[in-house]
Amino acid sequence: MASLSLVNVCKTFKNGQIAVKDFNLDIKDEEFLILVGPSGCGKSTTLRMIAGLEEISSGELWIDGALMNLTVPQKRDLAMVFQSYALYPHLTVYENIAFSLRVRNIPQIEIEERVKKAADILCIRHLLDRKPFALSGGQKQRVAIGSVIVRKPKAYLMDEPLSNLDAKLRTQMRVELSKIHKELGATIIYVTHDQVEAMTLGTKIVVMNAGVIQQAAPPEVLYNN
Ligand code: ADP
Numbered sequence: 708m709a710s711l712s713l714v715n716v717c718k719t720f721k722n723g724q725i726a727v728k729d730f731n732l733d734i735k736d737e738e739f740l741i742l743v744g745p746s747g748c749g750k751s752t753t754l755r756m757i758a759g760l761e762e763i764s765s766g767e768l769w770i771d772g773a774l775m776n777l778t779v780p781q782k783r784d785l786a787m788v789f790q791s792y793a794l795y796p797h798l799t800v801y802e803n804i805a806f807s808l809r810v811r812n813i814p815q816i817e818i819e820e821r822v823k824k825a826a827d828i829l830c831i832r833h834l835l836d837r838k839p840f841a842l843s844g845g846q847k848q849r850v851a852i853g854s855v856i857v858r859k860p861k862a863y864l865m866d867e868p869l870s871n872l873d874a875k876l877r878t879q880m881r882v883e884l885s886k887i888h889k890e891l892g893a894t895i896i897y898v899t900h901d902q903v904e905a906m907t908l909g910t911k912i913v914v915m916n917a918g919v920i921q922q923a924a925p926p927e928v929l930y931n932n
């Protein structure tokens with residue numbers, strides 16, 4: 708897994724909108740970092756810059772001690788998990804999860820191992836032969852997350868992944884996310900509006916406002932006063 712470092716990261720959009728300003732943060736290996744703050748404060752932009760989906764205007768991004776090149780797009784080996792997900796409707800759950808490994812010519816036996824391990828963590832082992840139409844919303848999302856896990860990314864970037872789910876599912880998915888964090892030793896950067904998610908999942912919480920970091924502290928420190 709990975710450690711990341713952002714140094715004086717700024718983002719100004721073409722229309723002049725300053726979305727993120729002088730963002731400084733070290734993200735340790737196996738950190739479950741939560742980004743919170745009011746709508747429009749720059750959370751998604753920060754996540755998208757880390758993912759390489761949005762250009763960084765100025766500053767430095769380091770991943771595992773390597774300085775990322777900001778002008779030449781570069782494979783960062785990070786996985787972005789969205790709230791909406793796309794599964795291949797004609798493929799089984801097993802084949803959906805295995806898909807990204809198949810196109811990389813990973814040996815069959817390793818694909819099977821990785822798919823089964825991901826399915827176990829997400830409690831969908833019994834669904835491997837099903838097609839997406841026969842899955843509930845929560846099950847589909849688990850499959851989508853499974854297809855990310857098997858790639859063994861350096862870090863997971865998640866933008867409100869549970870916001871479309873009902874309260875019961877959200878509670879269940881929090882457990883799965885916690886397992887991904889602990890059992891895979893994953894580094895996770897997670898945007899949410901949900902204080903319960905922030906408190907139960909986060910090892911560190913960063914509060915943003917108007918493009919800058921207002922506070923950064925472990926949840927027990929932040930929510931104790
Ligand atoms: P959050 O995720 O915290 O809701 P965003 O990162 O989406 O905030 O947005 C931060 C600011 O940047 C907002 O003022 C938003 O309107 C602006 N913004 C986002 N994307 C663009 C864009 N493509 N062009 C111009 N401004 C943008």
Ligand code: ADP
Nearest residue numbers: 799800801802815816818819820834835836837
């Ligand atoms: P096991 O007995 O270890 O549970 P199998 O012997 O059933 O696994 O697996 C045989 C082959 O079928 C493997 O190469 C595996 O990649 C593939 N496979 C296993 N389960 C599924 C599934 N649900 N859908 C598609 N292919 C599968």
